[in-house]
Amino acid sequence: MAMKPVFRPHEDDRPFLRRLAWTIAIAIVLLVVWRAAHLLMLAFGSVLLAVVFGSAGRLFQRLGVKNHRIALGLGVTLVLAVLGAIGFLLTVQFGSEIGRMLGNLPGTIKSIEDGLSGSPVGRAVVQAVEAATGGGTIANRLGDLLSGAGMVLVNMVIVIVGALFLTGNPKPYARGLILLTPPAARPTMERALKEMSRALRLWLTAKLLSMAAMTVFIGGALWMAGLKSWAALGLLGGLSEFVPYVGPAVAMVPSIGLAAEAGGSVLVRTLIAYVVVRLAEAWLLTPVINRRVINIPPAVTLFTILAVGAVFGVYGVFFAGALLVVTFVGVREFYLRDTLGESDVEPVPDEA
Numbered sequence: 244m245a246m247k248p249v250f251r252p253h254e255d256d257r258p259f260l261r262r263l264a265w266t267i268a269i270a271i272v273l274l275v276v277w278r279a280a281h282l283l284m285l286a287f288g289s290v291l292l293a294v295v296f297g298s299a300g301r302l303f304q305r306l307g308v309k310n311h312r313i314a315l316g317l318g319v320t321l322v323l324a325v326l327g328a329i330g331f332l333l334t335v336q337f338g339s340e341i342g343r344m345l346g347n348l349p350g351t352i353k354s355i356e357d358g359l360s361g362s363p364v365g366r367a368v369v370q371a372v373e374a375a376t377g378g379g380t381i382a383n384r385l386g387d388l389l390s391g392a393g394m395v396l397v398n399m400v401i402v403i404v405g406a407l408f409l410t411g412n413p414k415p416y417a418r419g420l421i422l423l424t425p426p427a428a429r430p431t432m433e434r435a436l437k438e439m440s441r442a443l444r445l446w447l448t449a450k451l452l453s454m455a456a457m458t459v460f461i462g463g464a465l466w467m468a469g470l471k472s473w474a475a476l477g478l479l480g481g482l483s484e485f486v487p488y489v490g491p492a493v494a495m496v497p498s499i500g501l502a503a504e505a506g507g508s509v510l511v512r513t514l515i516a517y518v519v520v521r522l523a524e525a526w527l528l529t530p531v532i533n534r535r536v537i538n539i540p541p542a543v544t545l546f547t548i549l550a551v552g553a554v555f556g557v558y559g560v561f562f563a564g565a566l567l568v569v570t571f572v573g574v575r576e577f578y579l580r581d582t583l584g585e586s587d588v589e590p591v592p593d594e595a
Contacts, residue, residue, distance in 0.1 A: 280554065280555045280556070280559070281555075281556075281558065283555075284555055284558040284559060284562055285398055285401055285402055285405070285558075286405065287562055287565070287566065288398075288402040288405075288406075288558075288562060289401075289402050289403075289404075289405030289406045289408075289409055290406075290409060291406075291443065291447070291562065291565050292322075292402055292403065292405075292406035293405075293406040293409035293410045293413065294440065294443045294444055294447060295322055295406075295447055296315070296318055296319045296322055296406060296407075296410040297315070297318070297410060297413075297444075298318070298444050298447065298448065299317075299318030299319065299321050299322050300314045300315035300316075300317070300318030300319070300410075301314070301318070302318060303315075303317045303318055303321075315410065319407070319410065323403075326403075329478075329482070332478055333478070337472075337474065337475035337478065340472045340475045341475050341479065398558075417436055420432060420436065421433055421436070428581070431576060431577065431580075431581045434576060435572065435573060435576035435577060438572050438576055438590075438591050439568075439569050439572045439573065441591050441593075442536075442537050442568050442569075442571075442572045442591045443565060443568055443569065445536050445537070445591070445592060446536055446537070446564070446565065446568045447565075449532045449533055449536045450484065450485055450564075452532050453484050453524075453528065453529075453532055454481045454482060454484045454485060455481065456481075456528055456532075457480055457481045457484050457491075457520070457524065457528070458477050458478055458480065458481025458482075459477070459481075460477075460520050460523060460524070460528075461476065461477045461480035461481060461517075461520055462474055462476065462477020462478070462480075462481075463477070464516035464517070464519060464520050465477060465498060465513065465516055467512075467516065468502070468509065468512035468513045468515070468516040469505070469508075469509050469512060470498065470501055470502060470505070470509065470513060471501075471505075472501060476494075476497060476498050476501075479494050479497065480494045480495075480498075482494075485561070485564070486548065486560060486561055486563070486564060487544050487545070487548065487564050488541075488544065488545050488548065489545075489548050489549075489552075489560060495517060498513055498517070499513065499514070502514075536592070537568065537571060537572065537589075537591055537592070538589070539567060539568070539571055543567070544564065544567060547563055547566075547567045547570075548560055548563040548564070548567075551563040551566060551567075572591065575588050
């Protein structure tokens with residue numbers, strides 16, 4: 244009995260069918276990214292926190308803890324304790340003050356929006372920042388975020404649990420990415436993963452040092468300016484440093500709003516305090532802390548935050564800095580080094 248002929252494309256049609264298959268695959272990936280953007284951000288947050296856990300574990304190993312698992316357990320405990328302390332300060336110690344400030348924040352930003360919208364340049368700035376928060380007015384987006392505090396807490400728990408899984412046994416995940424890569428490109432993938440991990444550790448170290456220093460600087464400057472809630476505002480200002488440019492700008496709004504309520508002289512002193520703090524950060528703090536971090540142009544960082552925020556919303560803005568570091572290293576390793584063969588690309592600095 245004769246076998247039915249198996250469908251085989253004509254040799255001339257193979258290139259077209261291959262391009263069609265790649266187009267469909269890319270479209271499916273983009274659709275998944277669009278529909279699962281929130282989940283992808285949580286997954287990246289888990290990876291980021293796992294890097295923090297691992298860095299804390301390495302710190303204990305440098306301090307003399309020989310057993311890797313014990314050092315890692317101590318590192319995880321330390322990070323969770325720090326997060327718990329920050330949560331305690333935000334909810335218990337300064338909860339009422341921060342709640343009042345954040346409750347008034349949408350109205351304060353709305354009034355600033357209205358004032359800026361009177362000029363073409365101001366209106367362009369407002370529209371750009373609105374795009375970074377996923378559309379709608381900034382005040383409404385912040386109001387939605389505050390009203391969804393319970394969901395934020397659930398997402399935080401998901402990120403922590405995911406990070407614990409990744410920290411406990413990271414090798415299968417890295418090995419899986421390498422095995423999914425074509426054999427010829429596996430050495431490049433392995434090298435890129437190591438470079439991304441080191442770049443993230445350096446970036447996170449710089450951010451943690453910057454956040455701690457700016458908490459002290461901002462809190463002290465606002466205390467000298469005469470604001471009663473200087474400690475809570477200093478903590479918010481320090482935490483906002485995690486999101487470059489956008490975070491510190493938003494964190495200034497409650498201070499300016501409270502200073503405006505307190506009177507003209509307090510407002511002037513508050514504005515002077517922020518000018519002095521930002522000058523000290525630009526001239527003293529940033530050059531010292533960031534000298535061992537990969538050099539990403541500030542304009543690229545700013546517009547990446549706006550673009551990622553427009554695609555992924557508020558959580559995208561929060562993780563945009565770390566995403567930029569990973570993307571920057573990935574483009575350099577996969578495209579500049581491997582595809583173009585550039586040999587003089589600046590490497591990721593070695594860890595101290």
